[in-house]
Amino acid sequence: MPEHAAVRIRGGQRGARVTIRVDLQRVEAHEGEMLAAALMAAGIYRLRRSPNAGTARGAFCLMGVCQECLVRIGGELRQSCMVPVVAGLEVATMPGEAQ
Amino acid sequence: MSPAFDLIVIGAGPAGCRAALAASRHGVSVLLIDEAAAAGGQVHRAPAGGLVLKLDEDGAKGDELRRRIAQSAITLRFGCRVWSVASGFRVDVAGHGGHEAFTAPRLIAATGAYERVVPFPGWTLPGVIGLAAATILIKSQGMLPGRRIVLAGCGPLLLLVASKVLAAGGEIAAIADLSGPADWLATLPRVLRRPGLAMRGAGWAVTIGRARVPVHFRHGVRAATGPDRVERVEIGPVDRSGAPAAGNTISLAADTLAVGHGLVPGAEIPRLLRADMIFDRRRGGWVPQVDELGRTSLPGLYAVGDGAGIEGAEPALLAGELAGLTAARDAGRISAATYEHEVAKPSRGRASYAPFADAMADLMALRPEQVAGIPAEAVVCRCEDVTRAEIENAAAAGARDVNQMKHFTRCGMGPCQGRMCGDVAAELLAQSRKVPRHAVGYWTGRPPLRPVPLADLVGSFDYADIPIPTPAPL
Numbered sequence: 383m384p385e386h387a388a389v390r391i392r393g394g395q396r397g398a399r400v401t402i403r404v405d406l407q408r409v410e411a412h413e414g415e416m417l418a419a420a421l422m423a424a425g426i427y428r429l430r431r432s433p434n435a436g437t438a439r440g441a442f443c444l445m446g447v448c449q450e451c452l453v454r455i456g457g458e459l460r461q462s463c464m465v466p467v468v469a470g471l472e473v474a475t476m477p478g479e480a481q
Numbered sequence: 482m483s484p485a486f487d488l489i490v491i492g493a494g495p496a497g498c499r500a501a502l503a504a505s506r507h508g509v510s511v512l513l514i515d516e517a518a519a520a521g522g523q524v525h526r527a528p529a530g531g532l533v534l535k536l537d538e539d540g541a542k543g544d545e546l547r548r549r550i551a552q553s554a555i556t557l558r559f560g561c562r563v564w565s566v567a568s569g570f571r572v573d574v575a576g577h578g579g580h581e582a583f584t585a586p587r588l589i590a591a592t593g594a595y596e597r598v599v600p601f602p603g604w605t606l607p608g609v610i611g612l613a614a615a616t617i618l619i620k621s622q623g624m625l626p627g628r629r630i631v632l633a634g635c636g637p638l639l640l641l642v643a644s645k646v647l648a649a650g651g652e653i654a655a656i657a658d659l660s661g662p663a664d665w666l667a668t669l670p671r672v673l674r675r676p677g678l679a680m681r682g683a684g685w686a687v688t689i690g691r692a693r694v695p696v697h698f699r700h701g702v703r704a705a706t707g708p709d710r711v712e713r714v715e716i717g718p719v720d721r722s723g724a725p726a727a728g729n730t731i732s733l734a735a736d737t738l739a740v741g742h743g744l745v746p747g748a749e750i751p752r753l754l755r756a757d758m759i760f761d762r763r764r765g766g767w768v769p770q771v772d773e774l775g776r777t778s779l780p781g782l783y784a785v786g787d788g789a790g791i792e793g794a795e796p797a798l799l800a801g802e803l804a805g806l807t808a809a810r811d812a813g814r815i816s817a818a819t820y821e822h823e824v825a826k827p828s829r830g831r832a833s834y835a836p837f838a839d840a841m842a843d844l845m846a847l848r849p850e851q852v853a854g855i856p857a858e859a860v861v862c863r864c865e866d867v868t869r870a871e872i873e874n875a876a877a878a879g880a881r882d883v884n885q886m887k888h889f890t891r892c893g894m895g896p897c898q899g900r901m902c903g904d905v906a907a908e909l910l911a912q913s914r915k916v917p918r919h920a921v922g923y924w925t926g927r928p929p930l931r932p933v934p935l936a937d938l939v940g941s942f943d944y945a946d947i948p949i950p951t952p953a954p955l
Contacts (some may be wrong), residue, residue: 385736386608386627386736387627387628388512388624388625388626388627389624389625389627390624391619391623391625391630391649391650392650393535394532394533394535395531395532395536396531396532396533396623397529397530397531397532398531412529412531412532413529413530413531414529414531414532415531415532415622415623416529416621417638419618419622419624421623422618422624422626426710427607427608427710428710429607429608432605432866434865434866435866436515437605437865437866437902438606438607438709438710439605439607439616440607440608441607441610442608442611442614442901443612443613444611444614444617445523445595445596445614445898446516446611446615446931447595448900448901449896449897450899455568456891459934460730460934464516464903466529468520476825477613
């Protein structure tokens with residue numbers, strides 16, 4: 383369990399447990415979860431660098447507005463707060479940098 | 482030929498849903514569009530797929546709204562982004578099925594609000610999130626944003642988030658509230674006009690008190706620090722206006738800072754269509770000029786809910802009902818008598834909410850003195866890394882309004898399209914130029930309303946789908 387991470391609240395039911403791939407890492411998540419939240423729960427906070435100053439950025443507004451949680455999925459830039467987790471999802475963080 | 486409706490409603494939060502339901506009930510053909518996968522907006526946001534949570538009041542109301550929408554005759558486009566609106570009205574939507582366009586002679590903009598965060602050094606660090614973002618994580622994802630959380634900002638959202646974090650067993654390092662006990666007490670006469678909502682707030686305060694969370698009134702965030710994510714949060718005293726004041730600062734170890742300084746109306750559609758706008762600090766900034774029924778200055782365009790000025794969820798429902806009925810009346814689907822009868826109750830209801838809504842809006846309105854206290858080196862525009870000093874340099878170099886300042890600095894030119902920085906950047910420019918806030922104007926509205934991946938516009942098609950015109954006769 384990563385030291386700094388969002389914490390899934392106990393109780394209730396969640397979508398099926400699935401594995402997604404984030405860069406070279408396998409990450410456990412629940413189907414239907416917001417990808418940005420699943421990344422936070424896995425301790426993955428730094429998603430990109432700002433293009434000008436190059437400072438680390440992560441999810442901020444979680445409602446589709448700020449564009450800070452951009453990642454690359456299937457080659458396309460997507461806001462991870464607008465993408466639901468599905469099994470086998472392949473996610474690349476740091477989308478502005480050479481892969 | 483674009484599919485035609487009597488009415489298009491953009492935004493399926495409380496205001497948009499109620500507007501669509503009211504119009505649909507009277508036989509108006511309605512299209513309801515939202516970028517989320519389900520109705521509810523942010524306040525009644527649906528839980529993530531597969532997630533079943535113990536419902537709070539907002540969740541139960543959201544389920545009721547979603548049930549009524551599902552049972553209605555309303556045409557739905559959820560998970561779709563409106564990226565352009567043209568007069569007339571033509572609405573261009575990008576979504577899973579590629580691009581679609583719709584037309585209707587009437588349009589209700591119910592696009593809600595987004596959060597304002599007044600910048601401080603370190604607010605761009607991963608692990609700093611909005612207060613609204615924290616509620617979304619808790620309510621729709623069943624997650625706490627971190628293990629040791631600092632909550633900061635102002636207004637009722639601070640109490641709501643704190644009570645939800647505690648109820649879920651989370652740890653709050655401290656709460657820093659720009660307001661003091663006197664400011665909260667001053668709202669009481671108005672708040673008590675809605676005893677139900679007042680009791681809810683009191684319940685949150687009791688939860689926080691019982692948990693013995695350190696609450697620092699009249700304190701604001703001075704800085705968030707860490708190598709590439711938050712590790713410490715420094716808070717310090719502010720005066721009654723929100724300006725940083727002399728006194729000891731407190732450094733707190735935390736992995737998360739959730740911070741918010743009120744809400745900004747998402748009024749891009751009225752702006753794009755060049756409806757008349759007015760600056761109303763209490764209502765969150767620039768809002769479309771609307772009458773009590775939601776009609777803007779443009780015939781056929783209505784604006785309701787927090788996107789037309791911050792009022793909160795309950796008044797938004799009633800405003801939506803009024804605009805939906807008015808659209809049905811304007812479309813000739815209800816008689817004058819039925820209309821007068823049906824608008825009477827929501828009109829009275831909305832008026833009775835006004836003192837409560839005003840009291841909460843006042844706690845959340847942008848404090849000019851807080852903006853004046855932003856350090857020169859602090860980033861204001863997150864997308865383009867534009868600092869306060871650069872905005873002031875642009876003012877000194879002759880930028881007179883926000884659009885000129887944008888051209889000088891690139892502030893507001895990034896992918897969030899000025900949503901995160903716009904209100905504060907305009908305040909800084911006005912202060913720098915020593916002119917009233919309205920004199921520096923607002924960003925010119927232009928399509929696309931949101932960044933849209935090209936793939937979403939193109940969609941998928943086969944070679945056979947490409948229309949080949951019949952050759953002209955020789």
